[in-house]
Amino acid sequence: MIGEQYRDDGGCPSFGPSIGPVDQYAATLARWLGVPPANILDIVPNAANFPTSDLRFLV
Numbered sequence: 001m002i003g004e005q006y007r008d009d010g011g012c013p014s015f016g017p018s019i020g021p022v023d024q025y026a027a028t029l030a031r032w033l034g035v036p037p038a039n040i041l042d043i044v045p046n047a048a049n050f051p052t053s054d055l056r057f058l059v
Contacts, residue, residue: 027053 023046030043031054040053047053 023047024050024053024055028055028058032058 023044027040027044027047030040031037035043037054041048044053
């Protein structure tokens with residue numbers, strides 16, 4: 001079954017990691033608040049696990 005590897009899904013199948021988007025949103029918010037790109041990983045270390053940490057929904 002899809003999503004069996006994720007045990008924090010409350011019994012519903014999930015189609016991806018549950019924490020990833022939160023890290024990307026946090027990194028995007030940090031950039032919007034003025035944190036320099038070089039310091040994003042100090043605040044949101046898991047952002048390094050994604051192709052982009054700035055989702056660009058706050059412009």
